[in-house]
Amino acid sequence: MSATPTTETKPAPPAVETIKVKVDGKEIAVPKTMPDPLTGKPVPTTMIQACALATVDVPHYCYHPKLPVVGNCRMCLVEFGTPAMGPDRKPVINPDGTPKIAKSPRPAIACATPISPGMEIYTTTPGVKQMREGVLEFLLINHPLDCPICDQAGECKLQEYSVDYGQATSRFVEEKVHKPKQVDLGPRIVLDDERCILCTRCIRFSKDIAGDDALGIVNRGSYNTLSAYPGKAFDNNYTLNTVDICPVGALTSKDFRFKMRVWFLKETKSVCTSCATGCNIVIGSREEKIYRYEPRENDAVNSCWMCDTGRLNYKWIGSENRLTEVRIGKETTTWTNALKEISGKLANVKAGSVAMVASARQTNEELFLLAKLGKKFNALTDSVPRMQEGDKLLVSADRNPNSNGAKLTGISPAQMGSNLPKIAEGIRNGSIKTLIVFGEDVTKHGIGADLLGKLETLIVSEILPNKTTELAHYILPGCAHAEKRGSFVNGKGRVQRFLKAVEPKGDARPEWEFLHELVYQVTGQNGFASIEGLFNQMAQEVPAFNGVTWAALGDTGVTIQI
Amino acid sequence: MSFTVPPQLEAELNELVTHYPQKRSASLMFLHALQEHFGYISKEAIEWTAQKLELQPINIYELVTFYPMFRQEPAGKYVLKVCRTLSCALGGSHKLHEHFCQKLGLDSHGHGLQTTKDGKFSVEFVECLASCGTAPVMMCNEDFYEGVSNAKADEILGGCK
Numbered sequence A: 001m002s003a004t005p006t007t008e009t010k011p012a013p014p015a016v017e018t019i020k021v022k023v024d025g026k027e028i029a030v031p032k033t034m035p036d037p038l039t040g041k042p043v044p045t046t047m048i049q050a051c052a053l054a055t056v057d058v059p060h061y062c063y064h065p066k067l068p069v070v071g072n073c074r075m076c077l078v079e080f081g082t083p084a085m086g087p088d089r090k091p092v093i094n095p096d097g098t099p100k101i102a103k104s105p106r107p108a109i110a111c112a113t114p115i116s117p118g119m120e121i122y123t124t125t126p127g128v129k130q131m132r133e134g135v136l137e138f139l140l141i142n143h144p145l146d147c148p149i150c151d152q153a154g155e156c157k158l159q160e161y162s163v164d165y166g167q168a169t170s171r172f173v174e175e176k177v178h179k180p181k182q183v184d185l186g187p188r189i190v191l192d193d194e195r196c197i198l199c200t201r202c203i204r205f206s207k208d209i210a211g212d213d214a215l216g217i218v219n220r221g222s223y224n225t226l227s228a229y230p231g232k233a234f235d236n237n238y239t240l241n242t243v244d245i246c247p248v249g250a251l252t253s254k255d256f257r258f259k260m261r262v263w264f265l266k267e268t269k270s271v272c273t274s275c276a277t278g279c280n281i282v283i284g285s286r287e288e289k290i291y292r293y294e295p296r297e298n299d300a301v302n303s304c305w306m307c308d309t310g311r312l313n314y315k316w317i318g319s320e321n322r323l324t325e326v327r328i329g330k331e332t333t334t335w336t337n338a339l340k341e342i343s344g345k346l347a348n349v350k351a352g353s354v355a356m357v358a359s360a361r362q363t364n365e366e367l368f369l370l371a372k373l374g375k376k377f378n379a380l381t382d383s384v385p386r387m388q389e390g391d392k393l394l395v396s397a398d399r400n401p402n403s404n405g406a407k408l409t410g411i412s413p414a415q416m417g418s419n420l421p422k423i424a425e426g427i428r429n430g431s432i433k434t435l436i437v438f439g440e441d442v443t444k445h446g447i448g449a450d451l452l453g454k455l456e457t458l459i460v461s462e463i464l465p466n467k468t469t470e471l472a473h474y475i476l477p478g479c480a481h482a483e484k485r486g487s488f489v490n491g492k493g494r495v496q497r498f499l500k501a502v503e504p505k506g507d508a509r510p511e512w513e514f515l516h517e518l519v520y521q522v523t524g525q526n527g528f529a530s531i532e533g534l535f536n537q538m539a540q541e542v543p544a545f546n547g548v549t550w551a552a553l554g555d556t557g558v559t560i561q562i
Numbered sequence B: 001m002s003f004t005v006p007p008q009l010e011a012e013l014n015e016l017v018t019h020y021p022q023k024r025s026a027s028l029m030f031l032h033a034l035q036e037h038f039g040y041i042s043k044e045a046i047e048w049t050a051q052k053l054e055l056q057p058i059n060i061y062e063l064v065t066f067y068p069m070f071r072q073e074p075a076g077k078y079v080l081k082v083c084r085t086l087s088c089a090l091g092g093s094h095k096l097h098e099h100f101c102q103k104l105g106l107d108s109h110g111h112g113l114q115t116t117k118d119g120k121f122s123v124e125f126v127e128c129l130a131s132c133g134t135a136p137v138m139m140c141n142e143d144f145y146e147g148v149s150n151a152k153a154d155e156i157l158g159g160c161k
């Protein structure tokens, strides 16, 4: 057995020297350097990082841990002191033996000021409070004070800090500067320039992370306006991340804006299924309807980002066309009937006369159960490869979320798709009489309607109707990942679990649930009836998983050797 | 209007780039040169500059909109620049500016450069022209005038053919 699973989210950083500082009187040892968010090279630790390590929150707008520091909003101002030095260049000692601290006469921005040994940072002094109030008052001078009609309300840093440091009434009696509203910044983004606080997070993200230097600040002084170059749409595959990091309601997603108040959303930890990267996401849903995906931080996978394609690929889950009925032929039936009839059929098949195509979009647990069935019949099995072009940031060339799961469970041969022609040939020459299809339209992958017509039994589990389901003898309506629990193995061997956000539609059931019953009825092997038990059993039986447990996967997953 | 940078100007600018550690640093010099040649900075000029300096047009557009001395519209044949910094403001530059605007039928409260319909004159306020002792001070194109009274102003206008 090779390497043990690891649970780290970052490669273990080399041990660095620590220095001691005090944050609001509490001493803490912090690394002298931290990795630069872009280059990963060690750079001096800043006050805001030290405060974060001391779990002291410093209000900030422009600072973002994954972006270069610019220090333009001034919200993070703190007071500080450093050990006093005597004329002999030796530390001055207080009568009680402690080093004397020389308080700096001026504050400093915590996001851009490096710490030094013995430094004391004060974040709760009356001075700091006054500075925060002052900065906030200036930020609000030209800001429209209409949170009730702003889409950011409920997740707005301006709102949040105003509760802490704002004034109940505005002292500003002059005319506000008016700026462009409802700017169509790009195909997926609307900008309200009056709400922008000019923190430049979006500019830095686009330039330094997405590699598209598309945004800038035009005009001067109070007229400063965030803008793309006139006539040029802000359109790369990562634009929606700017909506996430915009601390205010300036950048909004065309897809999500004004659809739902954010405080009504239930948040469920999940994983994107649109490629093998498996970006960690939060699904926002309400009353069984999905409203948005947002990236969830995982430094081993997607940092804080996700691509726009993956983010917007959720509407099919709520589609009106969903398969919601169990069917035998064209007749609607119950799960009990269908499973009974299917297991009856399968009990009498000859080994070698069954083939199986299971999508690499199914979960590990489902593929594991399908592999058990396959083994029983000595079935030829495969998945459908989805190779396209990848990009440098996140999007993988492999558009299946679980190709590695399909390979590890033995459903897919090492060369995914190489068994498909053999299955087609088997049906053609009559040696394969039963085909089990999970989550693919095989008519698009070399097993055409003519071949499907020759089968004695075609068992299909699907989510949306297609050519294959039209010809199926049995239809078992399955679930989107958002409607069930399970796990995937991403392209780099990260095993990641996802949780259930919404209820399946109609009679649809998580595939692993009914597969568990089917496997029991066909093979007599009783497995676990819970996803935890099932996963753990799989991790025991499939060597690559090396016994890792469902619980150990946590929110950010575990890397295994693939 | 087609945008063509004469080869000689382009050669000068190419040479200019070599003076800077990064190409980007030449941005302002490019814009000055292009405005001097074309009279204003067109969209094409912004894009040409960006492409020459291996930047995105937004990077240049930020500069053009930041500095009031860069114009995005053509100016009149004669540009009258009236100083409005302290000494001149005290010395009557606002009256002088108003006088020009009235004579030429321009809005003295309009933002930025105001140009007559026939494109002959533009009037704008500028900051200190460094002759504070002889306020109010102004320029007509490249010519400098000190202690400008209304009568002198009319004389200057009269001299513009």
Ligand code: SF4
Pocket: A195, A196, A197, A198, A199, A200, A201, A202, A203, A226, A242, A245, A246, A247, A248, A250, A251
């Ligand atoms: S749009 Fe948002 S992220 Fe961009 S500068 Fe303005 S406030 Fe910052």
Ligand code: SF4
Pocket: A272, A273, A274, A275, A276, A277, A278, A279, A302, A306, A307, A308, A309, A310, A311, A394, A395, A396
């Ligand atoms: S990169 Fe892949 S996993 Fe990540 S959001 Fe895009 S499609 Fe989804």
Ligand code: FES
Pocket: A059, A060, A061, A062, A063, A070, A071, A072, A073, A074, A075, A076, A077, A109, A110, A111, A112
């Ligand atoms: S967070 Fe430090 S200046 Fe903006």
Ligand code: FES
Pocket: B083, B084, B085, B086, B087, B088, B089, B127, B128, B129, B130, B131, B132, B135, B137
């Ligand atoms: S103030 Fe007008 S020239 Fe200096």
